[in-house]
Amino acid sequence: MVVGETGARIAARRRKRGVLLIAWEMDAKKAARIRAWAAEIPIRVFASVEGGVLAETAGRERCDVLLVEDRSLARSLAIELGGVSEIC
Numbered sequence: 841m842v843v844g845e846t847g848a849r850i851a852a853r854r855r856k857r858g859v860l861l862i863a864w865e866m867d868a869k870k871a872a873r874i875r876a877w878a879a880e881i882p883i884r885v886f887a888s889v890e891g892g893v894l895a896e897t898a899g900r901e902r903c904d905v906l907l908v909e910d911r912s913l914a915r916s917l918a919i920e921l922g923g924v925s926e927i928c
């Protein structure tokens with residue numbers, strides 16, 4: 841997993857796989873910026889996760905962007921989160 845927007849953007853561009861989880865309560869401008877660079881890769885974006893859940897998952901105090909690179913885990917998350925994704 842990669843935590844944070846900058847790290848996630850770099851990792852996603854290098855590997856071009858995984859899913860990007862963003863906090864649903866994220867600032868609209870930041871979310872639009874993330875969706876824009878994700879569309880260039882392309883990578884699936886899920887915006888249905890609460891920031892507190894992302895932080896707990898990442899072992900951080902705060903987290904609003906999390907890239908899951910492991911293909912098996914990413915596939916499982918995509919299935920679990922179902923119809924609430926945007927394919928960028």
